[in-house]
Amino acid sequence: MEAEDDQPAAGYRHGPPWVFKGSALYQLHLVKAATARAFVPKELRLVEAFGYTLGGMFLARYHDSPAGQFDELVVIAGIVWNPPTSCA
Numbered sequence: 892m893e894a895e896d897d898q899p900a901a902g903y904r905h906g907p908p909w910v911f912k913g914s915a916l917y918q919l920h921l922v923k924a925a926t927a928r929a930f931v932p933k934e935l936r937l938v939e940a941f942g943y944t945l946g947g948m949f950l951a952r953y954h955d956s957p958a959g960q961f962d963e964l965v966v967i968a969g970i971v972w973n974p975p976t977s978c979a
Contacts, residue, residue, distance in 0.1 A: 902956065902957020902958065902959075903957045903958070909956070909957045910955075910956070910957075911951075911953050911955070911956040911957075912953065912954060912955040912956070913951055913952050913953035913954045913955070913956070914951070914952055915949060915950065915951040915952075916949070916950045916951075917947065917948075917949050918947050918948050918950075919945055919946070919947035919967075920945075920946055920947045921943045921944075921945065921946075922943060922944050922945070922946035922947075922968065922969055923942060923943060924937055924939040924942050924943060924944050924969070925942075927944050927946060927968045927969035928969075929968075930968035930969075931968055931969055931971055935971040935972070935973065936971060936972040937969050937970070937971055937972075938969070938970040938971060938972050938977050939969075944969035944970050945967075945969065945970045946966075946967045946968050946969045946970075947966075947967050948964065948965065948966050948967060949963075949964070949965040949967065950962070950963070950964050950965075951963045951964075
């Protein structure tokens with residue numbers, strides 16, 4: 892994210908690795924695979940068992956980060972197979 896004067900945000904100007912400090916809440920749910928597929932790109936293979944995948948949400952409150960304080964909400968449609976690992 893660029894500041895108005897075209898300079899990177901203070902903490903990002905030195906490059907990775909970036910450190911984020913705060914707290915988070917994960918809530919995982921079984922999601923019907925047919926529902927999750929509507930939100931997963933077609934080129935990715937959904938990891939499923941018995942017609943379900945694992946989805947949920949991640950809510951974080953960062954009190955210290957390269958971008959300053961902020962809250963983040965991530966909704967996870969499902970788990971996909973992206974060899975050699977699986978990803979949300």
